[in-house]
Amino acid sequence: MSDDLGRLGRAVRTDDSLESLVELRNVLADAMDSSEDARSIAALSRQMTEVLALIDEARPPVDDGEPLTVVEQLAARRRGA
Numbered sequence: 001m002s003d004d005l006g007r008l009g010r011a012v013r014t015d016d017s018l019e020s021l022v023e024l025r026n027v028l029a030d031a032m033d034s035s036e037d038a039r040s041i042a043a044l045s046r047q048m049t050e051v052l053a054l055i056d057e058a059r060p061p062v063d064d065g066e067p068l069t070v071v072e073q074l075a076a077r078r079r080g081a
Helices: 002-013 017-034 038-058 070-079
Strands: none
Touching: 002 017, 017 038
């Protein structure tokens, strides 16, 4: 797990929120995989759910594989897309 904390620490130091969240997701997944305690897995699952939602929010919307510009994002919100 110390290697995971090293990766997470490096990701956090980049000031890239999305990269940090993705690395936190990976650390949580590794912890869940290595745990045999049902309570720990349940707590980690709740944290994982929250982190996955934050990742979805942090990722820029895409159209045909290309990130949308800010203007395109605003237009899509106005259309309710």
